[in-house]
Amino acid sequence: MMAAPKTLFDKIWDSHLVEEKDDGTCILYIDRQIIHEITSAQAFDGLRESNRPVRVKDAHLLVADHNVPTKGRADGIENEESRIQIELLEKNAKEFDLPFFDFLDVRQGIVHVIGPEQGFTQPGLTLVCGDSHTATHGALGALAFGIGTSEVEHVLATQTLLQKPSKNMRVTVNGKMGDGVTAKDIILAIIGKIGTAGGTGCVIEYAGSVIEDMSVEGRMTVCNMTIEAGARAGLVAPDEKVFDYLAGRPMAPKGAAWEQAVEYWKTLKSDPDAKYDIEVELDASEIEPFVSWGTSPEMVAPIGDVVPDPASICDDAKRETVEGALKYMGIEAGMKLTDIHVDKVFIGSCTNSRIEDIRAAAAVAKGRKVADSVYALVVPGSGLIKEQAEEEGLDQILLDAGFDWREPGCSMCLGMNGDMLEPGERSASTSNRNFQGRQGPGGRTHLVSPAMAAAAAVTGHLADVRQLVDSEAAE
Amino acid sequence: MKKFETFSGVAVPFPGHNIDTDRIIPARFLKTIKRTGLGVNLFNDIRYNEDGSEREDFVLNQPAYRKSEVLVAGDNFGCGSSREHAPWALTDFGIKCVISTSFADIFFNNSFKNGLLLIRVSPEQRDALLEDAARGENARISIDLENQKIVRPDGEEIPFDVDPFRKHCLLEGLDDIGITLQSGEKISDFEAKQKVSKPWMQGARV
Numbered sequence: 007m008m009a010a011p012k013t014l015f016d017k018i019w020d021s022h023l024v025e026e027k028d029d030g031t032c033i034l035y036i037d038r039q040i041i042h043e044i045t046s047a048q049a050f051d052g053l054r055e056s057n058r059p060v061r062v063k064d065a066h067l068l069v070a071d072h073n074v075p076t077k078g079r080a081d082g083i084e085n086e087e088s089r090i091q092i093e094l095l096e097k098n099a100k101e102f103d104l105p106f107f108d109f110l111d112v113r114q115g116i117v118h119v120i121g122p123e124q125g126f127t128q129p130g131l132t133l134v135c136g137d138s139h140t141a142t143h144g145a146l147g148a149l150a151f152g153i154g155t156s157e158v159e160h161v162l163a164t165q166t167l168l169q170k171p172s173k174n175m176r177v178t179v180n181g182k183m184g185d186g187v188t189a190k191d192i193i194l195a196i197i198g199k200i201g202t203a204g205g206t207g208c209v210i211e212y213a214g215s216v217i218e219d220m221s222v223e224g225r226m227t228v229c230n231m232t233i234e235a236g237a238r239a240g241l242v243a244p245d246e247k248v249f250d251y252l253a254g255r256p257m258a259p260k261g262a263a264w265e266q267a268v269e270y271w272k273t274l275k276s277d278p279d280a281k282y283d284i285e286v287e288l289d290a291s292e293i294e295p296f297v298s299w300g301t302s303p304e305m306v307a308p309i310g311d312v313v314p315d316p317a318s319i320c321d322d323a324k325r326e327t328v329e330g331a332l333k334y335m336g337i338e339a340g341m342k343l344t345d346i347h348v349d350k351v352f353i354g355s356c357t358n359s360r361i362e363d364i365r366a367a368a369a370v371a372k373g374r375k376v377a378d379s380v381y382a383l384v385v386p387g388s389g390l391i392k393e394q395a396e397e398e399g400l401d402q403i404l405l406d407a408g409f410d411w412r413e414p415g416c417s418m419c420l421g422m423n424g425d426m427l428e429p430g431e432r433s434a435s436t437s438n439r440n441f442q443g444r445q446g447p448g449g450r451t452h453l454v455s456p457a458m459a460a461a462a463a464v465t466g467h468l469a470d471v472r473q474l475v476d477s478e479a480a481e
Numbered sequence: 482m483k484k485f486e487t488f489s490g491v492a493v494p495f496p497g498h499n500i501d502t503d504r505i506i507p508a509r510f511l512k513t514i515k516r517t518g519l520g521v522n523l524f525n526d527i528r529y530n531e532d533g534s535e536r537e538d539f540v541l542n543q544p545a546y547r548k549s550e551v552l553v554a555g556d557n558f559g560c561g562s563s564r565e566h567a568p569w570a571l572t573d574f575g576i577k578c579v580i581s582t583s584f585a586d587i588f589f590n591n592s593f594k595n596g597l598l599l600i601r602v603s604p605e606q607r608d609a610l611l612e613d614a615a616r617g618e619n620a621r622i623s624i625d626l627e628n629q630k631i632v633r634p635d636g637e638e639i640p641f642d643v644d645p646f647r648k649h650c651l652l653e654g655l656d657d658i659g660i661t662l663q664s665g666e667k668i669s670d671f672e673a674k675q676k677v678s679k680p681w682m683q684g685a686r687v
């Protein structure tokens with residue numbers, strides 16, 4: 007009898023199964039863990055209290071990102087609570103002898119940016135982090151998901167997690183991507199279609215010609231926001247692009263091990279007849295540059311649209327949710343999205359802070375000026391990206407246009423380090439969450455791609471980047 | 482972890498959908514290095530005014546709900562970030578059980594690890610419980626995990642499903658790291674095999 011066809015998720019799951027108990031609970035082996043300062047202190051305390059050692063030291067990588075200042079950090083960290091948390095991470099790294107990048111190291115950056123960048127993330131691995139956007143790493147074909155602090159401790163102590171298998175969902179995107187449409191717009195369109203709970207209980211495999219043609223960085227943007235669709239992990243079958251991306255990275259396998267690894271990685275794709283519990287298809291040619299208008303990532307629309315009218319929604323709870331969102335956002339039903347003015351523009355976060363993103367922003371910013379009413383900042387995802395952007399002269403283009411150029415970290419994505427919105431302020435942001443107060447209490451967030459963020463910065467309002475590019479071509 | 486015991490308590494209605502973890506506990510309270518003390522900041526930005534005074538219209542500030550132990554919530558409660566601070570804040574406030582039609586995956590796992598029982602019910606059952614909860618102190622809801630039932634104020638019982646392993650851990654107050662370590666030998670076997678078949682997977686230090 008032939009073995010049942012398997013999805014990519016099934017294959018990675020099966021190859022990491024240590025034990026399946028009678029009640030269906032599984033012990034899943036975890037190959038790698040990235041640890042940051044916000045969700046780990048209590049886990050290390052737990053180890054100390056129960057006198058448990060770390061099982062596999064080299065399976066972890068520690069770095070501070072959420073709380074680090076993005077300006078003048080060489081002078082130290084002013085905020086006391088932040089400093090205590092960051093120092094504690096270093097202390098824990100030393101005490102337990104774990105690999106660690108300190109916050110002045112050029113390799114420091116956002117956990118989900120540096121994992122792939124260092125080659126720590128690889129196809130076929132199981133990888134976790136105490137952070138929901140761990141889904142990002144699935145772009146390289148790793149089964150990667152976010153966990154809580156108790157689970158961080160569980161992985162440190164046992165190198166495993168107690169899990170049940172997820173359902174398989176496949177999102178296929180075919181068709182030709184239009185001008186100005188990026189990976190960010192694709193994922194916003196997907197979330198708009200399936201909703202913030204559309205992927206609950208699932209691992210989403212992304213497939214189709216659009217995903218195949220996408221750069222590894224673009225795939226990271228897509229996988230990153232998988233959690234915003236409720237799924238724990240996103241996956242893309244690894245291909246030559248991924249192997250090229252990883253070749254020569256510091257933590258990638260070398261020599262004979264590289265050859266052996268690539269041989270294995272080539273087997274990591276879903277079998278042709280594999281069954282999915284849920285299938286969704288999108289036609290990229292129908293997707294336009296998107297913006298979010300509300301307080302949930304499913305509240306999105308093409309930039310040419312108007313703010314939706316809650317009165318047209320029959321379901322009471324849904325209507326109330328939309329009414330609440332419009333009230334919070336301070337916008338009216340029927341108003342053109344391009345009439346929404348912004349106070350701040352944030353280009354950064356684990357969704358969009360890689361070199362491609364900064365290039366896209368700089369291409370729009372070049373020769374233009376940030377509107378007088380706007381403060382715009384660019385925060386590279388890692389020290390190495392910052393260095394590369396500076397080598398390419400992107401920092402100068404952005405600075406000339408009036409953008410602020412910062413040191414790497416999470417920054418205004420969640421506003422923990424002092425980079426934040428004031429109450430009532432509005433941003434166009436390349437990050438992933440437009441929740442109430444996400445970027446600061448009372449702050450209002452519109453999610454966009456890096457090119458669209460730059461367009462908002464130079465016009466002072468949400469804007470269609472295609473029109474800027476068109477006017478350039480006409481000149 | 483404390484053992485989960487049958488109790489009856491005040492239920493608070495929290496009908497909005499997609500209540501995210503940023504709403505449950507905003508990011509600026511994640512600077513703590515402890516698990517305790519987050520209850521005062523539960524739902525901080527919708528619970529307090531900018532000057533720190535309580536918002537009268539917020540449900541947990543109303544006399545009937547200040548000691549709530551059950552939260553009846555809208556769909557997809559706990560979506561967003563992986564912060565375990567969300568269940569820590571809920572339990573520190575005194576919430577022992579959240580009832581909804583659906584929960585976000587990571588929040589679901591985190592809650593059970595902290596003795597917080599999450600119960601999934603049908604939309605109709607949730608709506609009925611929301612109505613009970615709207616009666617405040619006049620209507621107490623009982624939660625019986627052992628027998629897997631919610632008892633409404635009028636005595637009607639709503640049975641619920643729960644994962645047997647999670648139930649066991651909650652009732653016995655068990656630490657699941659200890660349980661997993663009982664499989665230590667199997668984990669070692671796995672590692673030994675993987676070292677041979679995929680040697681590059683183990684250890685990444687440069």
Ligand code: SF4
Pocket residue numbers: 071072116117118137139355356357415416419420437438
């Ligand atoms: S950039 Fe934002 S979403 Fe990404 S890890 Fe940091 S805080 Fe989380």
